[in-house]
Amino acid sequence: MRRAASRAWRAALLLGILVVLLAPLYWMVAASLTPPVDIADWPPHWFPATPTLSNYRDAFATQGFAGYLRNSLIVSTASTALTLLVGSPAAYALARLRLPGRQVLLIGILGLTMFPSLAVLLPLFSMLRALGWLNTYQALVFPYTAFNLPLTIWILTTFFQEIPRELEEAAEVDGAGVMTVLGRVVLPLAGPGLASAAILVFIACWTEFLFALTFNSSDTMRTLPVGIALFGGQFVVPWGTIFAGSVIAVLPLVVLVVLFQRLMITGLTRGAVKG
């Protein structure tokens, strides 16, 4: 009897937490389906009274959200690819080669993961300006790569260290060079590490706001976060359009979370708080 009661309590607690976490998201989806005439009704409708997809049509056909989406896709994909390309050899060097000052480097890289982007904003702005790079894709790809490299190197180093060294030694005996060993032996085995780093970097780029706002503010170069933040009407806030854009912007993140929950938690706990 007591056991059953405690089970019921636990289930209720779990359900309560789920409701608190998901209710605001439900409200966003509901608003995205509500036509502008209904959005300011009081009291609000718990379910959209006359659900419509017109907000989505507005956001992506009439307003600029298709462009924001394209910019976000290009910038995030390019940054993720570049970060892994540059990060994996560096992590391999840290994991395997007997570098002088290896420990200091590792600690330095851990320190860099805490780096605030605010601290580099003005110099990067003046540099990008001098290069004529403001409002270009590289204006974001370059700083995104720099700011995601430390976490990537840190995560990949820990994954590389778990690969048995004998495999690489066997390849070396067969005459393979360092890059061949890395490309043919280590990287395929470090698949989960690469995937978890890639997902975390992609999410970081997809959600970044400060650099994107400062460097790419022209309407055609905005990424989704900047587009969503600066989207406004003259007299009323166009909530429906904002949340239609937001739902599409958030959808890839939710899919990643649902598919790769385990990988992400592994990467996060190694990167942020490795206990």
Place this chain on the structure above:
Amino acid sequence: MLFLPAALILTVGAVLPTLVTIGQSLFVVTLTGGHFAYRWDGLQNYLQLLGSGEFQQAVGFTMLFTTVTVAAELLVGMGMALAANMAIPGKNVLRTTMLVPWALITVVSAQLWRYIYDGTYGVANAVLVGLHVIAQPVTWLSDDNLAIGAMMVADIWKTAPFVALLLLAGLQTIPGELNEAASIDGASPWQVFRFVTLPLLRPSVLLAALYRTIQAFVGLFDLPFVLTGGGPGYATQSVAIYSWKRMFQDLLFGQGAAASVVAFAVTLVLAIVYIRMISPRTVSAESP
């Protein structure tokens, strides 16, 4: 050789610019005719900051916000971590769901809470009036204290689940037999938590607290930028917002740089403490 490209990007993209920011904070920087012009100004920017009521307000608000939200996120996060660690069906759904607010674009959640807090038709008012907590709809974001509190709630909703995941990782390293042994010895669930779980979880709690403090102190930008614009007045203007507005709205680049250096210095001190806590274990465990 393997490290060279990464070292180059990190140096040009992060390390050098930080040093340049410190340099720029010592100049009057103006943007005239499309070019930046520099005039040496010594520590004037810093002296002006110290004397500025608006900057003091920004520092005060950022410290208050960081303290309250980090404490609340640890408390709420601990509760959620314990719940997600219970042996019941559905805990995997909970773990996945906890990642969603964290992965959400901060700007999106800020717009969402701005809509929820709306003074005439916001659902926060509908719920609280329905529960008879308030009699009339409240304009949450027009009053200093209400706006600060409302922003804290939005931040806790988004980040407590993330803290919970960090704590959960720590909880899972505690062998179940320890808790069982304590229960068999007659300890109540509270005593088990207080005298067995919590001491073992101490390192995770401290690390999560420090990590969040660093993030919250300099990283508080997206949420106030969208939710309140730093208002009403300057009530929710964080150090990061202050610094950004000096640079990119008032074009007082040197002063903005000085403010960001102050924020960076605070982070640096906290980061050194953080690294000292985390590195002895990890680095020595990883040494060949």
